[in-house]
Amino acid sequence: MMTTVSELTPLKRIVDFLSSNSDVRKDIFWIPAIWNVCGYREILEEREGEIKVAAFDFFARHLKYIEGASAAYSKGEAANLDESIIYSSLLRYSTAWDYDHDGEIESGTFLRMMLLLPLLKEMGVNILYVLPVTRYSQMHLKGDIGSPYAVQSLFELDPNLHDELLEGMEQLTIHDEFAALVEACHLLDIRVTVDFIPRVTARNSEVILEHPDWVYWMRKDAFDSFRLPHIPELAPFEECTPDKVETVYRSKETAPFLEQFSQPPNVLNPQLWSRLQERAKETGEEILTLVENEMGITTSPAHSDWVNDTQPIWTDITFLRLYHDFAPHTKSLIKPDQAPYVLFDTIKCNYYPAERPNRELWDYLINAIHFNLDTYGIDGFRIDIGHVLPIPLLEEIFGTIKAKRPGALLISEDLFNRNHRKAAKSGYNIMLGSGWNVMTEITKENLLSYIRDLPELEIHIFACAETADTPRITSRGGVGLARMIGVFNGFLPNAIPFIATGFELNEEQPMNCGLGDNTNGAEVPRAFFNEMTMNWKNAEPMIPLLAALHACKQRWLELLKPDNFFVAESPENVLIYGYRKGDEALVGCFNLSSEQSVILDTAAWIQSSEPYYVAIDSAFGSPGIGERLERVSLAPNQALILTTHR
Numbered sequence: 110m111m112t113t114v115s116e117l118t119p120l121k122r123i124v125d126f127l128s129s130n131s132d133v134r135k136d137i138f139w140i141p142a143i144w145n146v147c148g149y150r151e152i153l154e155e156r157e158g159e160i161k162v163a164a165f166d167f168f169a170r171h172l173k174y175i176e177g178a179s180a181a182y183s184k185g186e187a188a189n190l191d192e193s194i195i196y197s198s199l200l201r202y203s204t205a206w207d208y209d210h211d212g213e214i215e216s217g218t219f220l221r222m223m224l225l226l227p228l229l230k231e232m233g234v235n236i237l238y239v240l241p242v243t244r245y246s247q248m249h250l251k252g253d254i255g256s257p258y259a260v261q262s263l264f265e266l267d268p269n270l271h272d273e274l275l276e277g278m279e280q281l282t283i284h285d286e287f288a289a290l291v292e293a294c295h296l297l298d299i300r301v302t303v304d305f306i307p308r309v310t311a312r313n314s315e316v317i318l319e320h321p322d323w324v325y326w327m328r329k330d331a332f333d334s335f336r337l338p339h340i341p342e343l344a345p346f347e348e349c350t351p352d353k354v355e356t357v358y359r360s361k362e363t364a365p366f367l368e369q370f371s372q373p374p375n376v377l378n379p380q381l382w383s384r385l386q387e388r389a390k391e392t393g394e395e396i397l398t399l400v401e402n403e404m405g406i407t408t409s410p411a412h413s414d415w416v417n418d419t420q421p422i423w424t425d426i427t428f429l430r431l432y433h434d435f436a437p438h439t440k441s442l443i444k445p446d447q448a449p450y451v452l453f454d455t456i457k458c459n460y461y462p463a464e465r466p467n468r469e470l471w472d473y474l475i476n477a478i479h480f481n482l483d484t485y486g487i488d489g490f491r492i493d494i495g496h497v498l499p500i501p502l503l504e505e506i507f508g509t510i511k512a513k514r515p516g517a518l519l520i521s522e523d524l525f526n527r528n529h530r531k532a533a534k535s536g537y538n539i540m541l542g543s544g545w546n547v548m549t550e551i552t553k554e555n556l557l558s559y560i561r562d563l564p565e566l567e568i569h570i571f572a573c574a575e576t577a578d579t580p581r582i583t584s585r586g587g588v589g590l591a592r593m594i595g596v597f598n599g600f601l602p603n604a605i606p607f608i609a610t611g612f613e614l615n616e617e618q619p620m621n622c623g624l625g626d627n628t629n630g631a632e633v634p635r636a637f638f639n640e641m642t643m644n645w646k647n648a649e650p651m652i653p654l655l656a657a658l659h660a661c662k663q664r665w666l667e668l669l670k671p672d673n674f675f676v677a678e679s680p681e682n683v684l685i686y687g688y689r690k691g692d693e694a695l696v697g698c699f700n701l702s703s704e705q706s707v708i709l710d711t712a713a714w715i716q717s718s719e720p721y722y723v724a725i726d727s728a729f730g731s732p733g734i735g736e737r738l739e740r741v742s743l744a745p746n747q748a749l750i751l752t753t754h755r
Contacts, residue, residue: 119288122278122289126277138208140159140162141160178230191666198225199637200222202642240577249425254638256425258306270287312427320469325428326371339362340416348415370447377404381404382404431499433466438461475505489510511536526542543570548575549627551594553682561676589747593748654725682707696751724750735755
């Protein structure tokens with residue numbers, strides 16, 4: 110029986126389209142030479158780390174290469190987190206490039222992200238964590254292209270992620286393009302998780318037109334001066350725990366802050382709202398602009414839930430109003446006629462739930478979960494600021510996901526290892542954790558305190574020195590430090606090596622600096638808000654080192670168990686950890702100094718009759734891999750992994 114086009118998977122349809130048009134369509138692309146993993150030979154020109162190719166022919170060949178490589182992978186039902194590696198991608202940024210050399214950067218797309226998949230497999234990646242790909246707001250832009258977290262619709266995709274090469278494909282939607290990427294990942298045994306944003310939305314979110322009371326409103330004339338109340342009675346960056354709530358509300362700046370909020374437009378003036386609503390539907394005008402101009406109110410910006418946090422206000426997003434009423438603890442602390450508002454405590458619906466859930470909004474969020482699972486075939490979610498969601502809503506979200514994907518990956522954004530039991534109990538199986546914070550200042554004391562607690566964790570954490578929300582590790586100490594810390598994070602117990610897109614290229618420009626900012630407020634380009642490319646022409650990327658780390662870890666998986674973990678005595682500015690069972694051992698030695706070399710006394714940790722060999726060396730082009738160890742000498746910021754077998 111013949112297979113019709115409509116019966117083919119989205120990926121197969123794309124492969125057939127590209128192949129059948131490769132002799133007709135002569136689109137020419139310049140791409141980074143490092144992307145040519147498929148061994149494409151019909152290169153038209155090559156220069157300075159780039160190759161010129163016939164786009165249709167190259168893409169068709171590359172996708173067929175992925176199909177052929179699929180046979181090498183087992184494609185089990187669930188990812189083994191002990192041997193997992195996560196790659197985090199902002200799709201529009203990871204493959205952004207000047208493809209036609211016209212001086213303009215073109216956005217990455219779902220199709221072009223497939224070019225990176227073989228490289229990800231070289232590094233051992235089996236989880237692709239995709240930052241938001243939903244349609245985001247073009248109003249109140251941060252930077253020149255806006256933040257992907259200013260989600261305007263949970264059911265539509267960013268149109269910039271559609272690929273122009275696929276123009277002319279009948280009945281292929283942008284949703285099919287994303288589904289094809291997920292399918293290609295699955296062929297290579299890569300699970301796909303996406304950012305799900307249930308607590309905030311764009312200030313001109315699509316929900317406002319029908320449900321203005323699903324968000325928070327304020328006087329427009331107060332917007333430009335809007336800032337959080339400073340609470341001098343409390344320390345910088347304090348969590349708003351129940352013992353601090355009354356202090357927050359009684360503090361001098363809180364009452365004026367609350368007075369800036371307004372009732373939603375349908376409550377403030379129902380008749381005028383109805384007229385503006387009908388006008389927006391008829392003319393296509395922006396409903397938020399109409400409300401601002403005619404009613405003098407606007408959606409309030411979002412902000413941190415930490416007291417005395419120095420982060421700027423998030424002017425492109427607003428909080429979703431998950432309850433119709435106020436939480437009981439506020440009744441004696443606010444005026445009887447207080448408009449719906451957001452403060453440090455009210456963000457945290459996990460600690461401070463109200464009594465009347467906004468059931469229609471909760472159903473909207475649950476439907477978005479169904480939509481993602483059914484439409485794209487993804488394997489899990491990172492729940493954005495999920496730790497502040499109402500516990501019943503979070504349980505409902507998890508129940509929905511697990512009913513469809515029993516082995517789903519569920520990633521918590523919780524920033525502190527100390528909350529590991531709480532995150533695990535909530536239903537998460539991975540959490541961000543403390544590594545990014547510990548490694549903003551790489552000292553022996555910080556790292557020792559961090560790693561000694563890892564064997565006891567009840568959930569896997571990210572092993573990383575940078576995330577999409579932090580400055581790059583290279584900006585803190587250069588490439589040598591980045592390579593050393595990449596090795597350090599490769600073998601930690603209960604920790605999954607995490608590669609923020611660009612780390613493999615020693616990228617220096619951040620995606621964002623919301624956490625651990627070291628820019629002193631400088632207006633540096635950031636991929637969350639600006640059109641940027643990564644350094645794909647870097648002649649000395651970290652990819653070979655990351656591939657070697659993966660291969661080494663795979664060989665020693667049976668040894669790398671928390672019960673076998675140890676931390677050894679070591680001199681100043683040197684850290685040594687490892688795993689030992691019987692005569693088998695793997696030991697990591699790390700010189701944290703950027704200036705001083707060191708020679709180590711190995712007696713403290715060589716407790717085996719077996720010799721040790723160099724398995725990994727963070728230094729460039731190390732000639733000593735596989736050699737038997739006679740003594741340990743570490744250059745500044747050098748890492749060695751030593752094993753009892755070659």
